[in-house]
Amino acid sequence: KQEVTQIPAALSVPEGENLVLNCSFTDSAIYNLQWFRQDPGKGLTSLLLIQSSQREQTSGRLNASLDKSSGRSTLYIAASQPGDSATYLCAVSGGYQKVTFGTGTKLQVIP
């Protein structure tokens, strides 16, 4: 059974800092990995999708990497802003529409 872990559960950083969020998974037989952000009381917003054949994806200040063999992904946020404050979730896709979500890292960026 796939298990997805995100550590730390919460993170507080000053504005402008570069930061890394971690996601680890137990079964390396994945099709893709997706990063989301979720604001309080809202749905999940897709940030980046990395296919299993890819090593990284970039969108603006965000960069996500994937190392299937070690079961790890990182989300790098450059020059953090208060508007980046949210919960960040990673999700790993296996076969048969099976997607396993982590429980998230709650990020607070302090002005």
Add this chain to the structure above:
Amino acid sequence: DAGITQSPRHKVTETGTPVTLRCHQTENHRYMYWYRQDPGHGLRLIHYSYGVKDTDKGEVSDGYSVSRSKTEDFLLTLESATSSQTSVYFCAISASSGGAAGELFFGEGSRLTVL
């Protein structure tokens, strides 16, 4: 933003009553999903659909049924609501062509409270 609308957004009901949540998409995506999100459990798949009248169970399907009579609409029904079904329910869509799920896009959620 992906065109996904969930209704109702909030509902309070009593134990034993039937409840139907609706998900409507304007993207014409083949796959639609219902998830529930609970503290300590994260998101868990209830049911999904891969086409009109084609549905399958997820990991927490007991007590739930679904229907998809049109590409754009996916209904989740709780035949007899219980307090354990108090949760936030999310609809998601994907343009996946089969096999593994593709990029997922989520609705805003429906908060259900069962008293």
